[in-house]
Amino acid sequence: xxxxxxxxxEHNGEYGSGRFCSIKxxxxxxxxxxRSLINKKISAxxxxxxxxxxxxxxxxxxxxxxxxxxxxxxxxCSRSCAGKLKGDWNRAHSRLSSEDWSIINKKSxxxxxxxxxxGITKWYIYNGIKLQGTYELRTSKILEYWKVKxxxxxx
Numbered sequence: 478x479x480x481x482x483x484x485x486x487e488h489n490g491e492y493g494s495g496r497f498c499s500i501k502x503x504x505x506x507x508x509x510x511x512r513s514l515i516n517k518k519i520s521a522x523x524x525x526x527x528x529x530x531x532x533x534x535x536x537x538x539x540x541x542x543x544x545x546x547x548x549x550x551x552x553x554c555s556r557s558c559a560g561k562l563k564g565d566w567n568r569a570h571s572r573l574s575s576e577d578w579s580i581i582n583k584k585s586x587x588x589x590x591x592x593x594x595x596g597i598t599k600w601y602i603y604n605g606i607k608l609q610g611t612y613e614l615r616t617s618k619i620l621e622y623w624k625v626k627x628x629x630x631x632x
Contacts, residue, residue, distance in 0.1 A: 482506055537561050 479490040481498040483506040488498035497503040508515060528546035535542060537558035544551055553559035573581075598610040603617050620632040 483509070 483502035
C-alpha cells in the first residue's frame, strides 16, 4: 500500500502513476501551492468587478435603467425595446398575411430548405406519402380504412 501525496490516505497505487488515490487528489495537488491566490481570484470574480450599478438611458424608449457594471455596454432596458429597434420577429411576422406565410412555408418545404422541427422522429412512407412519426402513420391508416369502408370520400 502507498500513501497519497495529496491527502495522505493509503491506496493500492492503481490510479494513474500511483502517486494519488483519485483524480480529485491528482488535480488538487497540482493547484495546492497556488490555492490561496486562486481562491482570491475566484472570490473577486464572483463578487463582481468592485463597481456599483450604473444608470443608462434606453436607446428605444429613453427611459433610465440601472444595470450591473459588467453589462455596461447594454443599450436597451429590456428585450422588447431591443426587438423594436432591431425589427424583431413579431413585427416582421405581423406584416405578412397567413396566406403569404402558407406560400412561403410550402415553397421552403418543397425546396428542402425547411424541415419539421421539434425532436427526433422516425419517418415513414405509407401509400407514397411521407409521414412523420407513428401518430401520423396511425392516422393515415385509419383514414385509409374509412375510405375503403366508404365512411369518407377521400383524405
